[in-house]
Amino acid sequence: MAGESGYASRTLAEHLVRGGVGFAALAGAFVLLPFAGPVALLLLPVGLLAFRGCPTCWVIGLVETVSRGRLQRECADGRCELRKAGRT
Template sequence: MFASKSLAAHAARGVIGLGTLAASALLARDLLWASIALLPVALVALRGCPMCWTVGLIQAVVARARGERPDGVCDDGGCAGGPAGRG
């Protein structure tokens, strides 16, 4: 649900998101407007909160270890876990 299609894409979003969060914290004392402007960039890159990104990272790593795609198995257009795959 939270994981990206590839581990590299997920890691890139993490570098951008966590980097902008760190920059926002460092700039908060001197340039408050820049700090506030960086927060939406971080939230978009992380797709919400840092915890959601962490859960997605764990899902991506587990899926890669199992040899699956992080978004589930959808070979014929119907996912095995969804309503279309149960019928």
């Protein structure tokens, strides 16, 4: 798996489930704060773990997961371009 990002998931469904868990944990931490107090903030690390860092990291992983196998990078003469996979 050399050259692959640590943000993409194996499948789109897996990535969307991770996003759902992450957003639910982050929202739950703040919604439950008035009822559970600082204990509710224990959901924050769960959300960040599901996102693999932050919501932006999750979005980057979503784009990578969707585009995996559809785009390829070609570099020649110091220039790199993204092209559709299978096209030369």
